[in-house]
Amino acid sequence: MEKIKMTTPLVEMDGDEMTRILWQQIKDEVILPYVDLKTEYYDLGLPHREETKDQVTVDAANANKKYGVAVKCATITPNAQRVKEYNLTQMWKSPNGTIRAILDGTVFRAPIMVKGISPVVRTWQQPITIARHAFGDVYRATEYRVPGAGKAELVFTGTDATTFRQTINDFDGAGVLQGQFNKDSSISSFARSCFQYALDTKQDLWFATKDTISKQYDHTFKDIFQEIFDAEYKEKFDAMGIEYFYTLIDDAVARVIRSKGGFIWACKNYDGDVMSDMVSTAFGSLAMMTSVLVSPEGNYEYEAAHGTITRHYYKYLKGEETSSNPVATLFAWSGALRKRGELDGIEALGRYADALEKATIDTIESGVMTGDLCAMWEGETPARKVTSLEFLREIRARLDKALA
Numbered sequence: 001m002e003k004i005k006m007t008t009p010l011v012e013m014d015g016d017e018m019t020r021i022l023w024q025q026i027k028d029e030v031i032l033p034y035v036d037l038k039t040e041y042y043d044l045g046l047p048h049r050e051e052t053k054d055q056v057t058v059d060a061a062n063a064n065k066k067y068g069v070a071v072k073c074a075t076i077t078p079n080a081q082r083v084k085e086y087n088l089t090q091m092w093k094s095p096n097g098t099i100r101a102i103l104d105g106t107v108f109r110a111p112i113m114v115k116g117i118s119p120v121v122r123t124w125q126q127p128i129t130i131a132r133h134a135f136g137d138v139y140r141a142t143e144y145r146v147p148g149a150g151k152a153e154l155v156f157t158g159t160d161a162t163t164f165r166q167t168i169n170d171f172d173g174a175g176v177l178q179g180q181f182n183k184d185s186s187i188s189s190f191a192r193s194c195f196q197y198a199l200d201t202k203q204d205l206w207f208a209t210k211d212t213i214s215k216q217y218d219h220t221f222k223d224i225f226q227e228i229f230d231a232e233y234k235e236k237f238d239a240m241g242i243e244y245f246y247t248l249i250d251d252a253v254a255r256v257i258r259s260k261g262g263f264i265w266a267c268k269n270y271d272g273d274v275m276s277d278m279v280s281t282a283f284g285s286l287a288m289m290t291s292v293l294v295s296p297e298g299n300y301e302y303e304a305a306h307g308t309i310t311r312h313y314y315k316y317l318k319g320e321e322t323s324s325n326p327v328a329t330l331f332a333w334s335g336a337l338r339k340r341g342e343l344d345g346i347e348a349l350g351r352y353a354d355a356l357e358k359a360t361i362d363t364i365e366s367g368v369m370t371g372d373l374c375a376m377w378e379g380e381t382p383a384r385k386v387t388s389l390e391f392l393r394e395i396r397a398r399l400d401k402a403l404a
């Protein structure tokens with residue numbers, strides 16, 4: 001079979017530990033035999049971030065802006081222990097945080113569903129995608145532990161000398177205070193990313209806040225979403241037969257549980273943090289979640305939702321063959337290649353990505369899987385636990401048949 005040719009390079013961001021090993025295995029086993037892979041390679045592994053004083057992360061994010069599509073391996077976010085382990089000169093920032101700040105995006109996470117592993121919620125038949133706003137609110141709040149009686153006020157002084165002052169509370173004893181903020185520009189780009197992603201994936205979009213109680217703060221989110229939807233997206237949604245739907249967060253929670261799935265749920269920063277853990281756990285496992293960062297300018301960064309699987313890596317270093325699950329990382333590759341094919345008009349790349357994902361799901365549905373999935377397996381054939389490499393070779397055998 002002739003390999004599929006690419007025209008524009010994919011931005012390839014390599015990473016750390018076990019996922020770095022899986023990265024190479026995925027390329028060798030199920031990509032390079034089929035695709036004449038064209039990438040611009042950035043090594044975001046911690047040793048190279050240290051060598052370049054983290055410049056490589058910034059360069060990779062800028063390349064993502066230049067070419068539009070990137071695929072990223074999981075990376076270590078250093079803490080004190082990692083500074084020692086890797087002999088770092090600085091506790092480098094989270095690469096995901098750096099990339100997000102440069103691309104200004106929204107993170108979309110969706111479960112990969114297979115027959116034989118059922119969601120805890122019985123009515124869920126299709127994936128639920130969580131879209132999390134990743135800026136501001138409680139994550140950038142100013143807090144104060146009130147020591148005793150006194151007056152707390154909210155004060156704003158505009159550069160044009162506008163002033164606002166209102167009493168928050170007259171404290172008669174000790175307590176706590178918190179000041180949160182967000183920006184219209186960030187909320188707007190969050191909204192546009194969500195509307196764009198709904199169109200890209202042809203799914204309804206739900207958005208929920210607590211605007212009945214938070215009449216300025218949350219209401220601003222609601223209003224900005226509605227204004228942008230009416231002005232820029234309503235016609236496109238109508239044409240595609242999809243819907244934008246706003247409701248209160250408590251109503252949304254109840255509806256999500258009763259739903260069949262198959263929609264995008266846009267969440268404010270804190271709601272998204274909490275709800276994505278709830279939804280992913282209810283669907284099965286982080287190793288079966290896709291994650292993509294979409295910027296309002298239409299740049300895409302595909303990754304796995306899990307980390308570098310450190311515990312498995314230490315076993316691997318001792319010479320053990322591990323049964324780490326490569327599915328989320330493999331779907332990051334297929335997602336990125338499909339998007340590249342779409343943008344460049346290379347249909348063969350999209351067909352290959354579809355076939356690769358189908359071969360992966362078929363492999364699991366036939367009872368062949370990594371250790372993490374065995375515990376959840378309810379299929380008819382008993383589960384056969386294989387190593388990561390054996391699993392990828394099983395996928396390859398099915399892919400060969402499909403593409404023949």
Ligand code: NAP
Pocket residue numbers: 073074075076077078096286287303304305306307308309310311312323324325326372
């Ligand atoms: P983790 O790498 O996600 O792994 C936590 C545990 O979850 C593993 O020990 C393993 O359980 C299970 N697991 C996760 N992914 C798996 C997979 N693909 N296959 C099989 N089992 C899987 O989280 P962590 O140990 O908290 O973090 C490790 C490093 O990853 C940290 O340095 C952190 O900074 C980094 N991290 C990076 C990202 C990212 O780049 N996106 C995200 C999160 C964390 P068992 O050991 O029980 O088998």
Ligand code: MG
Pocket residue numbers: 273274277
């Ligand atoms: Mg969380």
